[in-house]
Amino acid sequence: MNQQIAAKPLANNLLENATYDPGNLFNAIKTKFQLKNDAALSGKLAVSAPVISKVRRKKMPISDALLVRMHDVTGMQISEIRQLMGVSQ
Secondary structure: OOOOOOOOOOOHHHHHOOOOOHHHHHHHHHHHOOOOOHHHHHHHHOOOHHHHHHHHOOOOOOOHHHHHHHHHHHOOOHHHHHHHHOOOO
16 A cells, blocks of 8 residues: 655744754764765765755754655654654654
8 A cells, every 4th residue: 555655844933943954954864874074974865055054043944845755765664753852742
């Protein structure tokens, strides 16, 4: 049976949420793949380094496309990714 993943959209108001920490997620992915820095992370995720920087600094929310890309690359469940970011289910 084919299951679809229902991911809640990450709205801009998340940027104001005190528990939202995309840096924690990025650090976990860097550790998992033994990446040295965000430039290596951007290469692994196939996104530009400025996007990683803006998301890390909470200047830009993680897009649905990036969320799915992180799932595809890491094999982590969407719920685990959201938890690492500090986003409640």
